[in-house]
Amino acid sequence: MTFPALNVFPPNALSTGVDGRDEDASVHDQVYEALANLLIQGQIPPGKSVSLRTLASGLGVSPMPVREAVRRLIAQKALELQPSNKRLRVPSLSxxxxxxxxxxxxxxxxxxxxxxxxxxxxxxxxxxxxxxxxxxxxxxxxxxxxxxxxxxxxxxxxxxxxxxxxxxxxxxxxxxxxxxxxxxxxxxxxxxxxxxxxxxxxxxxxxxxxxxxxxxxxxxxxxxxxxxxxxxxxx
Amino acid sequence: MTFPALNVFPPNALSTGVDGRDEDASVHDQVYEALANLLIQGQIPPGKSVSLRTLASGLGVSPMPVREAVRRLIAQKALELQPSNKRLRVPSLSxxxxxxxxxxxxxxxxxxxxxxxxxxxxxxxxxxxxxxxxxxxxxxxxxxxxxxxxxxxxxxxxxxxxxxxxxxxxxxxxxxxxxxxxxxxxxxxxxxxxxxxxxxxxxxxxxxxxxxxxxxxxxxxxxxxxxxxxxxxxx
DNA sequence: TTCCCTAATTTGTGATCACATTTTCGAGGC
DNA sequence: GCCTCGAAAATGTGATCACAAATTAGGGAA
Missing domain, CATH: 1.20.120.530 (GntR ligand-binding domain-like)
Incomplete structure (x- = not known):
């Protein structure tokens, strides 16, 4: 695999309080920003499947805010639900x-x-x-x-x-x-x-x-x- | 108010089984379609505030799938969270x-x-x-x-x-x-x-x-x- | 009537649980 | 070694609960 392991998020992938400047932002917004950055910089390859719980535990939050962030990314076609599986993955491009x-x-x-x-x-x-x-x-x-x-x-x-x-x-x-x-x-x-x-x-x-x-x-x-x-x- | 009352959804705003053709679609997808139709046809005026629970009970579902549908609509800027309130509303256009x-x-x-x-x-x-x-x-x-x-x-x-x-x-x-x-x-x-x-x-x-x-x-x-x-x- | 302050309600957010479906994986048989 | 089958784990979805913050409603004082 030529890509960095997905499950290792930087220690503070979510800004945690004092040093982070978005401490008032909701958790799902922070999760969204973290995921969006990963995607926009190509840190997750096309076709790679991800899961709510894996992301959640990787970021140290409950699956709930991840669901909302992911729903937003799906709306932007940055993620997709496979029609067969209903499982989450990064879309490939035709x-x-x-x-x-x-x-x-x-x-x-x-x-x-x-x-x-x-x-x-x-x-x-x-x-x-x-x-x-x-x-x-x-x-x-x-x-x-x-x-x-x-x-x-x-x-x-x-x-x-x-x-x-x-x-x-x-x-x-x-x-x-x-x-x-x-x-x-x-x-x-x-x-x-x-x-x-x-x-x-x-x-x-x-x-x-x-x-x-x-x-x-x-x-x-x-x-x-x-x-x-x-x-x-x-x- | 020149607009139809928001809280009255058509009896089957969500396709319910046999007659509905999307019976296999997830609930939040159906909620999304229902809301998107209301918005695209202008049935909810700009500035109108809506709420998850009101929509949910109006559609006869729990707030959960409404949250996901709404999150999607927010991503499309079809709804917005007021920065002060964090309350949901239809955006106005500058x-x-x-x-x-x-x-x-x-x-x-x-x-x-x-x-x-x-x-x-x-x-x-x-x-x-x-x-x-x-x-x-x-x-x-x-x-x-x-x-x-x-x-x-x-x-x-x-x-x-x-x-x-x-x-x-x-x-x-x-x-x-x-x-x-x-x-x-x-x-x-x-x-x-x-x-x-x-x-x-x-x-x-x-x-x-x-x-x-x-x-x-x-x-x-x-x-x-x-x-x-x-x-x-x-x- | 008008204003103000308090209590009740409503709101979005996050966590947790339940469930059906799918995938994963290891034991057993060929 | 390779395949098959079944149990265990994982996944997305929906419901429910808890909580802090904001709005609303209502009653009392002027």
Whole structure:
């Protein structure tokens, strides 16, 4: 198994009080965030079956809040109930579905980037550069997980600026669905031939405030990444 | 209150066995369908607060399956938990959010219609004509609810044909979010000045297999309806 | 009548139990 | 060694209970 064991959650997968900043959030929200992070970064492979009680004991909570978090993830198609078993698993992607994912991402994410231009600040640009450096460093070390995480941080740091909640939610849902498969593909390709991302051009376009260029570069970035996945799926 | 009382569900809001065709579906799925229908047809006004136990007793089930159905609807932004109260209600739409809804619907629904062209049959066209006749009849009688229902049936009869699950889910989510507000606006306008829908042109384009025209007419139809809502919101 | 304070009710959340179905796994037979 | 069968374990679903927080209702004082 090329994936980290699922049953080992980080010691504080749920923020536990003082140090955690979400101590007032409900348990099922925290469980949701924990699971969503795992999925979006591809830490759970497609087809992998999970179970309420296993997750619950792994997180140190009762099955109840896990049920609610899982129900939410099912609604986002980030998890599915097998029709035969009614058992829980991470969905696999058909070529058809992947193409729809690609089209949707290529519609919503350039739009989000476009809207982020107006709200972009020097500080955020600095943070984006830091994200990109972490990304390059991960590439250098062959650290696929690090790449996934830095790439996610980079993109959503931009999207959050757009102040377009509906579009942001759509993007989250789409990433939740593509994360597991993306991780498999990128893990198989190795970090050497990972996408020539357009983050540099993107940052430059943000610096000059060229909204049209931002939109175009984001479109290219998404397109290139998804194209890799599509080729991998066909083979 | 211009809306039907929420607490009166139709005698068999949940299909109960022999006559119901979903007798094998889980209870929370049936509850979800019942609630989703109410919302998509605008039977629950924006801002209306609902409660798990009220819904549960109204449907004759325990609160448990209602919780799961509601959690799913919250994930789709068809319901929300007020941050202060943590109480459940139907969300209201800001102008900003409505614009995003409009953009998203105008992207996904023409695409769905476009894809439906290849799968369109004589039978389905006949059903579409029947839907449209029900719609016109409702308009004539001033029956806003009938209009909402026929319009929904017409559109999703098309979308289901597209065989694009992801896009179909996106459309459902968007309708769930716009339903309650749409009902308010159309109820206020009265059926006399309801949108000049483009259903006739749409049907004709389907009959001739003109996919480009289908896409255009669907775009116009969505645009016109949403434009009415936008104007109403600004006032 | 109007205002305010208290008690009763209602609410969402989490835990626990019960149950039918499915999967897992090991003993026994070939 | 390989297969088969049956008991044990695990799984999703639904119901019920407990609890803290919030809302509502009602009665008494001005």
């Amino acid at each position: 070529e058809d579905r992947l193409k729809q994912l690609m089209m949707a991402r290529q519609w919503v994410e350039p739009e989000l980037a476009f809207r982020a231009v107006a709200a972009m600040t020097k500080d955020t640009i600095a943070e984006l550069k830091a994200d990109d450096q972490r990304l390059m460093a991960a590439l250098g070390k062959g650290d696929v997980d690090g790449y996934m995480q830095a790439n996610h941080a980079f993109h959503f740091r931009i999207y959050r600026l757009a102040q377009a909640d509906l579009f942001l939610d759509m993007a989250k849902t789409l990433w939740l669905q593509s994360g597991p498969f993306m991780r498999v593909v990128f893990g198989r390709l190795g970090t050497v031939q990972l996408p020539q991302d357009h983050h540099q051009e993107l940052i430059r376009a943000f610096e000059t405030g060229d909204a049209a260029a931002v939109r175009q570069h984001m479109s290219d970035d998404v397109h290139e990444g998804m194209e890799l996945m599509l080729e991998a799926l066909k083979r | 102008e900003d959010r409505l614009k995003q809804l409009m953009m998203a619907r105008q992207w996904v629904e023409p695409e769905l219609a476009f894809r439906a062209v290849a799968a369109m049959t004589k039978d389905t066209i006949a059903e579409l004509k029947a839907d449209d006749q029900r719609l016109m009849a409702a308009l004539g009688k001033g029956d806003v609810d009938g209009y909402m229902q026929a319009n929904h049936a017409f559109h999703f009869r098309i979308y289901r044909l597209a065989q694009a699950d992801l896009f179909l889910d996106m459309a459902k989510t968007l309708w769930l979010q716009s339903g309650p507000f749409m009902r308010v606006v159309f109820g206020r306008l009265g059926t006399v000045q309801l949108p000049q829908d483009h259903h006739q042109e749409l049907i004709r384009a389907f009959e001739t297999g003109d996919a480009a025209a289908v896409r255009q007419h669907m775009s116009d139809d969505v645009h016109e309806g949403m434009e009415l809502m936008l104007e109403a919101l600004k006032r």
